Each structure stands twice: as structure tokens, then as C-alpha cells.
Amino acid sequence: MADPLKRRQTILTRLVLVCAAIVFIAPLIVAALTSLKSPAEITRVLSLPTDLWWQNYAAAFDRMGRSFFNSIAITVPAVAFSILIGAVAGYPLAYMRGAGGKAIYFLLLTGMLVPFQIVQIPLFFMIQGLGLYDTVPGMWLVHTAYGIPFCTFFMRNFFASVPRSMYEAAQIEGCGPARYFWKLLLPASTSGLSALAIIQTRAIWNDLLFAITITSSDNARPVTVSIAGYASSLQVEYGPLMAGTLVSILPVMAAFLLFQKAFVRGLLGGAGK
Template identity: 70%
Template structure:
């Protein structure tokens, strides 16, 4: 029996999805196989390793040292602080209907248009002057400040998707404006918060420019700076470099896999609430 038109369309859709999945997974698979190759096998890019050269992971962990822990200590607080401030700022902007609220909203959004390279040198001197250069709290401050415009933009739009009738019902029941935010709006926005947390975690975890500018010692440098150290002007240690890259991607990948449903609902504006 010949397949019907809907069945053929379904098969074609799955085929397209599989092709795109293979394209996205190919770099990760290539990095994984390279991380398990000996130096003699590195030039055979598309071949599988003849034996598992796990020593690359030992070298990667030895070179990275404390930097992996530093990335965790930088990313987690910076994500929490930036989302918290962005949510508090986005709440009144979502509730305001007048022209003043829109003007304040667009002024705040202008912070998203400023490239880091423009403020790199003044930021270096500022952080150095307040005594936070080469410290983890200094990285919290910088990442939080730079992420607030985007977090405010994201949460303002998400809060706007919550029916206003919920706010009016809460006010009738005697709930204060602050109580509505903490007791009702934030729990109802869990999917948006999860989506924003994953986006911010990826951005902060993968940051290199802030890290190279504002850290200089093993006590504060994150994993991205340690990974960059595997390359030099004369030599690139491809095996340990790929091993360190694989290790550094695991936390963000696991976070996404754990919260992927909330992530998708959050990007859709909470349509699954």
C-alpha cells in the first residue's frame, strides 16, 4: 500500500530534521573523536581513533586546574543576580502603559547595543580602581551589569504575556503590588526564568573577552582562558584542546537537557503556562 500524502510529508519532515541534527552534531562529534586521538593521528581529521588516547583528558584537567571551578563560581551567582535585577526592572515596565514607560524601556534597551570592545579599556581601569581586578566578585559585577538590559528586555516581554486579569484578581483579594510579583508573577514565569537562565549561563560560561581583560591569575581566570592557553604562536595542542572543550561544554549541555521543556516554553512566551 502506497503511503498517503500526509505520511510522505511526515517522513520528509523527519528527514529534514535528521539532516539538520546531523549538521549541528557534526562539530561536537569531530571534537570528541579528536580529543581521543594521539598526536600522530590528529592529521587524519575524519578518521576514528585507532585507540582511545585518554591522556588528552589528563593533560586538559592538569592545564585547566582551578579554572573549571572558577567558571562555576562566576557563572552561577552572575546568572542569579542578572535575572533577579532584570525581573525586578522588567516588572514595572510590563505593567506601565504610558509613554514614559516606553521611553524608559527603550533607553534601557540601548545598553544591548553597546559592544564590549568600546568599554573594554575604561572598564579595566574602573574595576582596577575599586579593587575588584582579578577577583571572582569583580566578574560577577561586570557580567551582571552587562546582562541587565537583555534580562530586562526578556522578562518584560514575558511578564507582558501573563494575563492582566491575574493581577486584577490578586489586587481584589488584597494582594499588594510587591506580593503579586513575588507570590504569583514569579512562580507563573518559571518557564521564562528557566529559559533566561540557560541563555545567560551559556553566555557567561563561554565569555572570553571579559575573562582575558579582567583576570590574570589562576585564582580567578575561568575555563575559557585556560582553553585559550592550549594555543600559541608556534604550536596548537589539538588533542588536549578538544578534550578541554568537551569538558567545558558539559555543564551547559546538561543544564539544557534538564530544563529543555521549560526552555522551549519560555522562548514561546509562556504559551505552555
Template identity: 75%
Template sequence: MNAIARSRPVVPTVILVLAAIVFVAPLVIAFLTSLKSPAEITRVMSVPSGLYVQNYAIAFERMGRSFFNSIAITAPAVVFSLLVGSIAGYPLAYMNGSGGRAVYLFLLTGMLVPFQIVQIPLFFLVRALGLYDTIPGMWLVHTAYSVPFCTFFMRNFFASVPRSMYEAALIDGCTPAGYFWRLLLPASTSGLAALAIIQSRSIWNDLLFAITLTSSDTARPVTVSISGLASSLQVEYGPLMAATFISLLPVMIAYLFFQKAFVHGLLGGAGK
């Protein structure tokens, strides 16, 4: 019996290790491929005989300023998304009755609308506003399209904060707006961090918005430059893997820095 009891924790550990291998293997293969010469590309599972850094030189040359465009698009768009989602989610978390629920469900329907349905109208709208092929235009589109999800996320997170905190603030003379800016937002840093990571990954990896609403290097993000390395006639696997690995680094670094806040925020533990 003792041997069986000691062996039980081994099973979950083995499952977790196998899951980690499944998720890490594509990154390892991409990194190894980015260091292979054209002659070694076909040997997928092999280790490169040398460091073929020309792939990274080609990747940087092809990406150009698009990498910095992605940073300029992602950072403000994430801030705007969090701000709009928090402001919209706050009253919905504290509204009682069918009216608040109806507004909440109406906003949730926006999460069911695929981008392809609004792609053409959105193109004409952005062009009419004079924001086509501009970084501010990408801010506007990403912020607007993220309103349903950000509102859903922050509304549920705010609802997990004890209501007694809100009532105590009102008794002490704090206004609802003052409670939101001075108490609720500082108490919701873990939720904001979790949502920021989710949004930054989504915006950074966006390709459809980028292809539809940009046409030059002045606003084109890195995803469009990477897609250009794979044409219908030729796929440059070495530079493609190098560019892909470079584009993964900002999101990976952000997650590693804020992983505790990310997990805590997903569990909705701000007020506990």
C-alpha cells in the same frame, strides 16, 4: 494520491535529521579528536585506534582550578542577572503611557553596545573599585552587562501573564510587591529557566571579559585556560579538544535537565 499524502511527512523528517547531523557533527569530531594520539590528529574524520586518555590528563592539568572558577562565576552571576532583570522588567510590563515605553527603549539601546567599546573604561573602573582579578568583580560585570537583555526578556514574559491575575491579586489585598514575589515569579518559572540557560551559556563561554579583567589562576575562568592551549607557535589539538569537550558538559547537562522549561519559556507560555 494516498502514496503522495503518506510521503509528505518524510520531507520535514529528513530536513530535521540533516539539521541534527550538522549540529552534532562538530561535537562528535571534537570528542573523537580528544581521544586520538598526536600521530592520528591529522586524520580528522577517522576513528581513533585506541583511547588516548593522556589528552584529558593534560587538559585537567592545564585547566587547574579555572573550571571551578567558571562555576563560581557563572552560578551567582546568573542568579544576580535574573534577579535584576525580573525586578526591572516587572514595572515596565505594567506601565502604561509613553514614559514606560521611553525607559524600555532606553534600556534596549544597551543591547546595541558592543563590549569592545567599553573594554578599556571598564578595565579602569573595575581596577579602581579594587575588583580586578576577583570573582566578585566578574559577577558585577556580567550582571551589569546583562541588564538590558534580561530586562527585555522578562518584561516581554511578564507581559504575557494575564493582567486579570494582577487585578485579582490587588482586589484580594495584595500589594504590587507582594504580587511580584508571591505570584508572578512562581508563575514565571519557565521564563526564568529559559533565561537562566541563555545567561549561563553566555557567561560560561565568555572570553573577552575574562581576558580583560583577570590575570591569575585565582579568578581566571576555563575559557582563558582553553585559549592558552592554542598559541601562535603550536596548537595542541588533542588536549584542546579534550578541554573544550569538558567545558561543554555543564551547559549541555543544564540544557538537558531544563529543556522543556527552556522551550516553554521562549514561547512565553507562563500564564496560558
């Protein structure tokens, strides 16, 4: 009796998972179909395109060519800087004891509770005063500063999951705190760093509000601003919009597919170490 019941439960579970997968992948399929349709076929949402309208991709690349590389130039350093600073800040917080360590920790976490809209205008004048308005380094600075609280929170909790016996054994061997951090703790935390890198990459790559606040030209404008330009008050260019959206998500998807195992281990708090 147990085997048929277990088999039915397995089939039901797989059916639910397949249905959930279809629900999640349906928007991507619709976007792919729309990106290959001519303007006359756009309104037939679920139909297949009669002819492959590659002009949509040509139009998308023509408008977002430089902004795509701007997004890469912004995302890679901003992710690296925010994770490095977050790891360095999270290391002592993971080993601090007493009320002082908790006070510093929660003070840093308040940065995660500040909505961007509150600091949007002061941020504009600050970046302009530093001479970094409409520059890629200005975007680095903003994303790094705004990402540090979350990176610190994430890495502090990940470092806290590393057995303290590892630190004590390193001390017995004459390894100081700085050497332990760079030589032992960071290499042992690759899963957490990979998970955080994917989270930060997605957040920075998809940013629009920072981009429209402190950029005004193609010199530093990321791909999200270019894609948003396809929707105006008069019309929406659905074909190029879908084509540009699909192209823009490829780097994030590639990063996730490459590091998905490390991503899962990192979200589990290092259970795979």
C-alpha cells in the same frame, strides 16, 4: 491519494531533520574523536583512534582544573543576580502605560546595543579602581551589569504575556504590588526564568573577552581562558584542546537537558502557562 502523499511528506520531513541533526552533531563527533587520538593521528580527522589517548584529558584537567571551578563560581552568582535585577526592573515596565514607560524601556535597551570593545578599556580601569581586578566578585559585577539590559527586556516581555486579570484578581483579594510580584508572578513565571537562566548561563560560561580583560591569574581566570591557551602562535595542541572543550560544555549541556521543556515554553512567551 491523500494518504500516500502525506506519508511521502512525513518521510521527506524526517529525512531533512535527520540531515540537519547530522550537520549539527558532526563537529561534536569530530571533537570527541580528536580528543581521543594521539598526536600522530590528529591529522586523520575522520578516522577512528587506534588507541584511546586518555592523556589528552589528563593534560586538559591539569591545565584547567581550577579555572573550571572558577567558571562555576562566576556563572552561578552572575546568572542569579542579573536575572533577579532584570525581573525586578521588568515587572513595573510590563505594567507601565504611556510615553514615560516606553522611554525608560528603550533607554535600558540601549545597553544591549553597546559592543563590549567600546567599553573594554574604561571597564579595565574601573574594575582596577574598585580593587576588583583579577577577582571572582569583579567578574560577577561585570557580567551582572552587562546582562541586566537583556534580562530586563526578556522578563518585561514575559511578564507582559501574563494575563492582567491575574493582577486584578490579586488586587481584589488585597494583594499589593510587591506581594503579587514575589508570591504570584514569579512562581507563575518559572518557564521564563528557566529559559533566561539557560541563555545567561551559556553567555557567561562561554565569555572570553571579559575574562582576558579583567583577570590575569588562576585566582579568577575562567575555563575559556585556559582552553584558549592551547592555541599559541607556534602550535595548537589539538588533543587537549578538544578534550578541554568537551569537558567545558558539559555543564551547559546538562543545564539545557534538565530544563529544556521550560526553556521552550519560556521562549514561546509563556504559552505553556
